[in-house]
Amino acid sequence: MLYTVVGTQTAAAKSALGVTATAAVRPRLVAFTASNIGTVSTDSAFQLQLKRYTAAGTSTAVTPAPGDSGDPAATFTAGSNHSAEPTYTANTTFKDVAVNPRSTWRWAAYEQRAELVAPATAANGFGWLLNALGGATTVNVDAEVMQ
Amino acid sequence: MNQARGFVTVTGPDGRSVTRETFTCCHCNSVHYTPPPNAQEVGFCHRCFARECVGCAKQLSGRCAAFERRIEAYERRQRMLAAVG
Numbered sequence: 001m002l003y004t005v006v007g008t009q010t011a012a013a014k015s016a017l018g019v020t021a022t023a024a025v026r027p028r029l030v031a032f033t034a035s036n037i038g039t040v041s042t043d044s045a046f047q048l049q050l051k052r053y054t055a056a057g058t059s060t061a062v063t064p065a066p067g068d069s070g071d072p073a074a075t076f077t078a079g080s081n082h083s084a085e086p087t088y089t090a091n092t093t094f095k096d097v098a099v100n101p102r103s104t105w106r107w108a109a110y111e112q113r114a115e116l117v118a119p120a121t122a123a124n125g126f127g128w129l130l131n132a133l134g135g136a137t138t139v140n141v142d143a144e145v146m147q
Numbered sequence: 148m149n150q151a152r153g154f155v156t157v158t159g160p161d162g163r164s165v166t167r168e169t170f171t172c173c174h175c176n177s178v179h180y181t182p183p184p185n186a187q188e189v190g191f192c193h194r195c196f197a198r199e200c201v202g203c204a205k206q207l208s209g210r211c212a213a214f215e216r217r218i219e220a221y222e223r224r225q226r227m228l229a230a231v232g
Contacts, residue, residue, distance in 0.1 A: 109171070119218050119221050121222055121225040121226075
């Protein structure tokens with residue numbers, strides 16, 4: 001089943017969105033979009049890093065929205081606008097991109113083998129770390145996650 | 148070669164977009180841009196029959212450490228650690 005989760009962040013270096021597994025499911029990242037909300041201060045790119053973590057940190061809970069309204073609630077959890085950072089694992093950066101705040105950046109998997117997978121282990125998952133704010137105001141990350 | 152593909156689309160402020168194809172490494176699950184057709188292949192695992200990234204190609208030098216097996220091993224270890232407290 002496919003779910004959508006959205007996170008935002010206004011400060012670096014803080015995470016915009018985190019998707020956390022449980023021992024019951026492996027969340028699979030199918031696609032995500034990064035963009036900026038609000039007036040751009042300078043044409044300086046924001047830097048977003050997608051990484052694995054082993055502890056979820058502290059964030060505002062986000063309820064994953066099912067693609068089909070008949071689907072049950074998601075087993076994985078998600079959080080936005082982290083105030084305490086997840087414990088990121090070194091050398092697990094899936095993606096490290098600099099995005100012009102006037103543009104949008106989207107990655108999507110064509111097929112299942114291209115999806116990014118988090119282990120079915122409690123508190124493990126992947127997070128989008130806003131490493132540099134650049135000229136952005138509020139960085140918005142919209143992710144589609146399969147479980 | 149048509150396995151584990153994805154794409155990146157960057158849409159600029161003028162509304163024009165650029166799309167590039169990506170692949171997901173069969174060993175570490177990271178995402179990389181697919182090399183152009185006439186460029187040298189970055190790495191290829193014949194057991195997974197899929198592309199691997201430069202880092203895995205160097206580190207594993209021909210051995211296969213399929214991501215699915217690695218994640219299963221990680222989950223087993225975490226379950227064991229949780230069980231022993």
